Amino acid sequence: MEDACEEWVRHHNDWVDRVAGITNANRPHALLTLQAGAISHHVSVANFFVLLVSRRLLMPVRLAQMQWLSIILKRSFPLLIDCIANIVRSCFCPCQIMPKFQHCLFPHMRWLDDHTDVDCDVYDLSFEELALALAASDFSFPLWKPQTGRMELVSLSTRYEKATLSYLFFCIRQSFRVLRSCCDDFDAVLLDRHNKVHLGVHRPCGGFFIRWLPATIQLACSQLIAFTMSRPIRRPNDLARPVG
Amino acid sequence: MTQLTLKHSRTLLPSRPSFFAPWKHALAQIDGVVPCKGLPSVQGVQHVFIDGTAECTGTPFDLAAWGCVNAMSGAVVATGPLPGLTQNNDRAELYAILQASRWQSSQQVDVHLWIDAKWAADGFQYLHMHGFAGRWAHQDLWEDIGAQLGMSPELPPCSTLDSQPLECR
Numbered sequence: 001m002e003d004a005c006e007e008w009v010r011h012h013n014d015w016v017d018r019v020a021g022i023t024n025a026n027r028p029h030a031l032l033t034l035q036a037g038a039i040s041h042h043v044s045v046a047n048f049f050v051l052l053v054s055r056r057l058l059m060p061v062r063l064a065q066m067q068w069l070s071i072i073l074k075r076s077f078p079l080l081i082d083c084i085a086n087i088v089r090s091c092f093c094p095c096q097i098m099p100k101f102q103h104c105l106f107p108h109m110r111w112l113d114d115h116t117d118v119d120c121d122v123y124d125l126s127f128e129e130l131a132l133a134l135a136a137s138d139f140s141f142p143l144w145k146p147q148t149g150r151m152e153l154v155s156l157s158t159r160y161e162k163a164t165l166s167y168l169f170f171c172i173r174q175s176f177r178v179l180r181s182c183c184d185d186f187d188a189v190l191l192d193r194h195n196k197v198h199l200g201v202h203r204p205c206g207g208f209f210i211r212w213l214p215a216t217i218q219l220a221c222s223q224l225i226a227f228t229m230s231r232p233i234r235r236p237n238d239l240a241r242p243v244g
Numbered sequence: 245m246t247q248l249t250l251k252h253s254r255t256l257l258p259s260r261p262s263f264f265a266p267w268k269h270a271l272a273q274i275d276g277v278v279p280c281k282g283l284p285s286v287q288g289v290q291h292v293f294i295d296g297t298a299e300c301t302g303t304p305f306d307l308a309a310w311g312c313v314n315a316m317s318g319a320v321v322a323t324g325p326l327p328g329l330t331q332n333n334d335r336a337e338l339y340a341i342l343q344a345s346r347w348q349s350s351q352q353v354d355v356h357l358w359i360d361a362k363w364a365a366d367g368f369q370y371l372h373m374h375g376f377a378g379r380w381a382h383q384d385l386w387e388d389i390g391a392q393l394g395m396s397p398e399l400p401p402c403s404t405l406d407s408q409p410l411e412c413r
Contacts, residue, residue, distance in 0.1 A: 012315045012358070015313055016293040017295050017311075017360075019295075019311035019323050020297040020310055020323060021297050022323075023310075024297050024307060024325065031270050031307075034266055034270060038263055041263070042304070
């Protein structure tokens, strides 16, 4: 009797499983085509990152490669940046403060945020704009902390003595140099001679393409305009003014 | 050294693929209202088996669907694709519960739900006992299910049995 009951339950459970499976498979052709393209793109990007990481950081990565592979393949695009950042952190002077800063910086800039991609524009962001935007968002930079007597990640708003834009610019550019060292084609990605005269920077700007919300881009632009309003940036010395 | 593809060299790291917006629009257009069939042909408690399923592509581009069948009449009560941007097996299971609850409410019959997801069965029983859901994942669907239960005060205790391991109570 009990076997019959189990068999009855199993039979109907299999039946409803088949019904749902058939419904799931019976999709419009256009949707399936779209899905196939999306999966293909995802796999190609994942493979690219695996290649990128394994080529440059072959020895350190080898031990953890399977772990990274599983993370990269299973999760969505923004986390790929985390993977890169983690590897960079683990391979470049882990005892120093700059890798910690890089580790905070890259996840913070999740330019491929799945929830905002529809509204995002591609923008040629300069390092100056990024530095001021991060400073305005109370991002922590590596600064000397007198209480502990060493460099720590400190929010600018907690400081009596403000950091200069020159220093923030230096931190960010150094971080991107680490990322750049992972790939010899990064010259095509990073900007080094961009025109930002309309924002008051009268010299070729370094930076990169980014996908951000228009509001965030607007914030970055307005911060730089405010900084250059009284004194445009023409030479490196013009960056040596406190922020905030 | 690694060579960047044109796509990657135009924007830093992977570009937004052109199909992202159409993909989301296509998912947003999936209609969640599915006409229920499977009218009870026999009197008494209706044993409704529900299940959700999702592809496992290992990417964020899965598609999910759900189904409800009435074991007493031998008919498919309702089946359809999971609406919404988030497509996974868990949401499909919950959506199947929601549809079964709607069917029960429309038919005004006693229903015995069978589901192979223990977490969903436990959550449903908790919801049934306390009248509200906890802080669980897929809160929107739990709230819909709770609202559905609240809308049908005549609802008899709807015992949800997990069929994993398959057993009959």
